[in-house]
Amino acid sequence: MLRLMLKEILAEKKISQSELARRSKVHRRTIRRYCNDPYHKARTDILGKLATALKIEAAQLLQTVLPNDAHHQERSRPDL
Numbered sequence: 001m002l003r004l005m006l007k008e009i010l011a012e013k014k015i016s017q018s019e020l021a022r023r024s025k026v027h028r029r030t031i032r033r034y035c036n037d038p039y040h041k042a043r044t045d046i047l048g049k050l051a052t053a054l055k056i057e058a059a060q061l062l063q064t065v066l067p068n069d070a071h072h073q074e075r076s077r078p079d080l
Contacts, residue, residue, distance in 0.1 A: 003062070004042055004062065005061055006035050006038070006050065009056070010035070017031045017032055020050065024052070024053035026046055026049050030046065047062075
């Protein structure tokens, strides 16, 4: 299972979702969805645009997670 690391990368680089949307020409709603749901199925073309805008490799946006770990992380997340 893959987990998107977008939210963490944005925080590390001190870039807002709106700024990334502007740089990547990806709709802010899509970026927000990827940040709020790191297990959302992401399109490879969009990952490429985001990676280019962030000046990283697309693979850096992804983290491999074991299914049991993903379930634990989702259940331990506070309700929004």
